[in-house]
Amino acid sequence: MLIRSEPGPGDRSGDRDLLERIRRGDTEGAATLFERYAPALLRFADRLLADRGMAEEVTQEVFVKVIGRAHQYDGRAEVASWLFAIAANACRDRRRRDRRAPVVSIEALPEPAGHEEGVEGTLIDREKREAVRRALAELSDEQREALVLARYHGLAYAEIATILGISVGAVKTRIFRAVETLKARFSQGAASWNAAN
């Protein structure tokens, strides 16, 4: 199995209880839900928008909306899917408002936490990360959304379909086309990095 997605919120069993606490006005319930999902939503928004500031604003916007709409949650989808759907919509709104090219300069990329392999190793890692970001930026918005949810968040096709409001077949098509587009680019990049090492 090659999924190797990032660690997510894990146990989702308490999510609905947290929403109920938010509905009742429990601030700690909102804080717990934030701690559980903010890291994943921040990474999701950053990969779609390629802008840390906007990603942080989108993440906050998601939780503000959750507080305002907790009573509207009907339980048909997982709470996680609901959160990602709100984030995906917020990202689309941002892209519509700010059509800047989603390419990040190497200086804008975050330093990896706890990285202690020296300057050369850091530079190589940063080059790789920037290559990933540039490649993601070349995909269509629709392909990038589906790919990021599948690759980095390990969501099932049905969940991605719910989040994006499309069919399972369309999800698989978008993911495949995205990976096809990336294939040639990453093959070239991998060769050059192997040579550098």
Next chain:
Amino acid sequence: MECRELNELAIDRLTGQIAPAREEALAAHLEECAGCAREIAALERAWEFLGEDPGLEPTRDFRRRSRELLEEEMLRRRVREFRPRPRWVRPALQAAAILLAAGTGYLAASRRTSAALVPAADAAVTPSRLPDLNANPRLSNLSYQPVSSGGKVDIGFDVTTTYKLEGSPSDPEVARLLAYVLSGAAENAGERSRAIELVQQHYGTGVGETSPDIVHALTATLRKDSNPGVRKKAADALSAMPMNAEIRAAFLDALRADRNPAVRLVAIDTLAAAAKVSPADPSTIQSLRERAFDPSENGFVRAKAASALKTMEY
């Protein structure tokens, strides 16, 4: 298995959503078909390579700001649960109303006053009769208009009943109410923007001294409001007020950290205008230099910062 089935199976395998039987069939096919084996190996390399981007981690500052935002939002959205009254309350209230009416009539007759009773709906509520703002009541149907005589203002809002407050903008209670509205009592970004506009109409004209409560509420809005439009409105309102240390600090923060270029432009204009009145302090010049020479900065902001520096230095 046919080669044309490879695409779907490859994605199922990459995402870990392939059925065991299909996985076995795919493995068997790949042993026999070199073309499909090359193709799937290339797809897998691309998939693996995506993992080179570890993604962002929330910073401590982001967590802190977000927690503050959520706490404020929870306070504003706090729902007051409706509790049905016990059955004995209604007749008791009716009896109390009858007693109150009788008492009022007796007092009115005994004083033999000729003044007409003012309908409650039209009566102006004095500042001392404001609802308890410390309980964070949600205000709705905000209205705000100048009263013709004496430069007073008239502020209307609903809590559980309709309140009307009339007083001078320099009245501490009026200022406190306006600051409360700005600090988050308004229900949404549109209402917060409207509140700022209303404040700006009165306090931004330079007539009278600006309330410290209002300045504090506006600087907090400029720093913390999640909506860039509201932050821009707060910046506009502050730009029309006499510069002081608190306003300068808020604009310097906005110049350094606000994500919205329109807000940063207002900050530059305001700081540059203040520098014409009194020499700019080193932190203002430093912040403007950073904006002017930051290659990742918005082009308009860079140009504006450079222009502002030019007027200061020459």
